Amino acid sequence: MTLLDGKKTSNDLKEEIKASVDLRKTTGKKTPHLAAVLVGTDGASMTYVNSKVKACEYVGFSSTLLDMPADTSEATLLEKIEGLNNDPDIDGYIVQLPLPKHIDEQKVLMAVNPDKDVDGFHPTNVGRMTLDMPCFLPATPYGILELLERYKVETAGKHVVIIGRSHIVGRPMSILMSQKRPAGNATVTVAHSRTSNLKELCLQADIIVAALGIPEFLTGDMVKDGVTIIDVGITRVEDTSKKRGYRLAGDVDFKSVSPKAAFITPVPGGVGPMTIAMLLKNTLLACERRD
Amino acid sequence: MTLLDGKKTSNDLKEEIKASVDLRKTTGKKTPHLAAVLVGTDGASMTYVNSKVKACEYVGFSSTLLDMPADTSEATLLEKIEGLNNDPDIDGYIVQLPLPKHIDEQKVLMAVNPDKDVDGFHPTNVGRMTLDMPCFLPATPYGILELLERYKVETAGKHVVIIGRSHIVGRPMSILMSQKRPAGNATVTVAHSRTSNLKELCLQADIIVAALGIPEFLTGDMVKDGVTIIDVGITRVEDTSKKRGYRLAGDVDFKSVSPKAAFITPVPGGVGPMTIAMLLKNTLLACERRD
Numbered sequence: 001m002t003l004l005d006g007k008k009t010s011n012d013l014k015e016e017i018k019a020s021v022d023l024r025k026t027t028g029k030k031t032p033h034l035a036a037v038l039v040g041t042d043g044a045s046m047t048y049v050n051s052k053v054k055a056c057e058y059v060g061f062s063s064t065l066l067d068m069p070a071d072t073s074e075a076t077l078l079e080k081i082e083g084l085n086n087d088p089d090i091d092g093y094i095v096q097l098p099l100p101k102h103i104d105e106q107k108v109l110m111a112v113n114p115d116k117d118v119d120g121f122h123p124t125n126v127g128r129m130t131l132d133m134p135c136f137l138p139a140t141p142y143g144i145l146e147l148l149e150r151y152k153v154e155t156a157g158k159h160v161v162i163i164g165r166s167h168i169v170g171r172p173m174s175i176l177m178s179q180k181r182p183a184g185n186a187t188v189t190v191a192h193s194r195t196s197n198l199k200e201l202c203l204q205a206d207i208i209v210a211a212l213g214i215p216e217f218l219t220g221d222m223v224k225d226g227v228t229i230i231d232v233g234i235t236r237v238e239d240t241s242k243k244r245g246y247r248l249a250g251d252v253d254f255k256s257v258s259p260k261a262a263f264i265t266p267v268p269g270g271v272g273p274m275t276i277a278m279l280l281k282n283t284l285l286a287c288e289r290r291d
Numbered sequence: 292m293t294l295l296d297g298k299k300t301s302n303d304l305k306e307e308i309k310a311s312v313d314l315r316k317t318t319g320k321k322t323p324h325l326a327a328v329l330v331g332t333d334g335a336s337m338t339y340v341n342s343k344v345k346a347c348e349y350v351g352f353s354s355t356l357l358d359m360p361a362d363t364s365e366a367t368l369l370e371k372i373e374g375l376n377n378d379p380d381i382d383g384y385i386v387q388l389p390l391p392k393h394i395d396e397q398k399v400l401m402a403v404n405p406d407k408d409v410d411g412f413h414p415t416n417v418g419r420m421t422l423d424m425p426c427f428l429p430a431t432p433y434g435i436l437e438l439l440e441r442y443k444v445e446t447a448g449k450h451v452v453i454i455g456r457s458h459i460v461g462r463p464m465s466i467l468m469s470q471k472r473p474a475g476n477a478t479v480t481v482a483h484s485r486t487s488n489l490k491e492l493c494l495q496a497d498i499i500v501a502a503l504g505i506p507e508f509l510t511g512d513m514v515k516d517g518v519t520i521i522d523v524g525i526t527r528v529e530d531t532s533k534k535r536g537y538r539l540a541g542d543v544d545f546k547s548v549s550p551k552a553a554f555i556t557p558v559p560g561g562v563g564p565m566t567i568a569m570l571l572k573n574t575l576l577a578c579e580r581r582d
Binding site: 191 | 456480
């Protein structure tokens with residue numbers, strides 16, 4: 001069993017990005033600049049945004065945090081977005097979700113200039129992805145492709161079962177892995193809450209991507225020997241034996257599944273760390289496109 | 292075995308659209324107006340465009356055919372496109388493919404205003420479809436959904452195998468049938484040229500959509516009893532017993548498959564006739580959106 005080490009791989013990626021940025025600076029090219037928009041003071045959102053800003057600093061990007069109060073009006077937010085769209089120094093930006101309830105999230109995401117949409121959430125980017133055109137790939141699926149590729153997990157002609165059809169993980173994964181591309185060319189099945197024979201399907205799978213958000217859902221009796229497991233889930237599960245009162249659980253029961261797996265991502269330290277690295281990679285790409 | 296009769300269903304649809312147009316006219320609303328752009332004199336393209344124009348007339352739409360010579364420059368074509376985008380009377384339009392080789396097809400399709408893109412080919416429409424937002428669905432997949440729905444073929448929780456991953460049929464079908472929607476909620480597998488165990492997969496399928504473009508590829512030994520078959524293929528196969536020297540063949544060997552099928556589309560007269568009907572439906576929708 002080989003661990004697909006997202007922490008190590010994301011560190012490798014950050015070093016590569018840092019080297020590219022250093023080279024840009026010594027050759028007089030523009031320094032990539034990522035902005036993050038945060039509305040309100042949600043604890044998890046603040047943690048995510050801060051770690052993104054820190055990652056930017058590490059690789060040598062410029063970064064801007066637009067920190068707005070929770071009662072910011074939709075109109076004011078849209079004005080800020082327009083400002084970011086028109087600011088020639090900003091290469092890419094993200095709007096940290098969720099937004100406060102009085103703001104129409106979809107309206108805000110639609111206002112982001114697709115050329116600066118480094119989260120890859122705008123319909124134009126999603127359409128370009130679906131049509132296999134140049135685009136910004138959403139960070140989590142992009143990170144999974146990168147992990148599979150760097151660990152040389154064979155995907156062509158393999159049967160991949162993706163559990164979950166969310167817009168940010170399940171759906172894009174299913175599209176990308178069945179396209180002609182590295183970590184692609186797989187036969188892909190999308191399973192979800194309405195799937196009737198999930199165990200039977202999973203037992204056939206060469207690769208399983210679990211992205212349904214139910215802790216330890218996938219158990220050892222549901223997978224075949226030699227399977228590759230990508231665990232996208234990350235849920236806080238009460239655990240009184242821990243000082244903080246909880247532990248982080250994936251969608252996969254690591255204990256029973258890992259003995260049968262050829263490759264498996266741990267939680268934490270698997271898919272999660274890859275996500276920020278791919279956001280940096282998209283920002284570098286956005287900057288390079290404007291050279 | 293029940294034939295999924297595309298000819299009859301498309302006629303029903305046309306009557307419904309005609310009734311909506313009549314009602315619009317008697318209530319003083321705008322008459323839907325579809326334009327078609329044809330470059331060159333390719334025989335098949337002319338036939339398709341003419342049948343689209345005829346269908347428009349039948350349901351009471353206004354229609355415009357922009358017929359341009361084969362040596363039209365890309366710049367001139369893009370000017371025409373811009374003109375259609377800006378013409379307030381045009382609700383939707385299509386650019387008949389293929390275009391002559393000296394014209395960049397992708398560049399032309401990108402120039403179509405997504406709000407008038409009734410073919411549903413623009414990345415913004417494809418992205419909106421992928422994200423399950425309001426959009427123009429591409430006509431062939433839309434027609435298949437409509438057929439399945441009108442014949443009350445159960446899809447929720449069923450296993451659908453889609454053979455082919457093209458941008459205009461296989462890919463959108465796989466996305467749409469796994470979404471929460473009528474004729475959706477299915478467990479969907481996308482198979483293609485790199486799939487290694489196609490027969491095994493097909494034998495498990497409750498519904499098979501054959502869209503690979505190889506005449507009579509799917510045979511009776513590859514399907515289980517009670518399967519539903521959607522045959523998207525239509526290829527001219529040499530046949531000296533026919534006066535015109537060929538016959539039209541689908542991707543399915545109807546003779547061996549139909550005895551095992553619960554529902555099956557014939558070729559011709561199945562998926563094909565639905566396509567034009569859905570183009571009309573999209574145009575009506577485009578017009579209604581501008582009311």
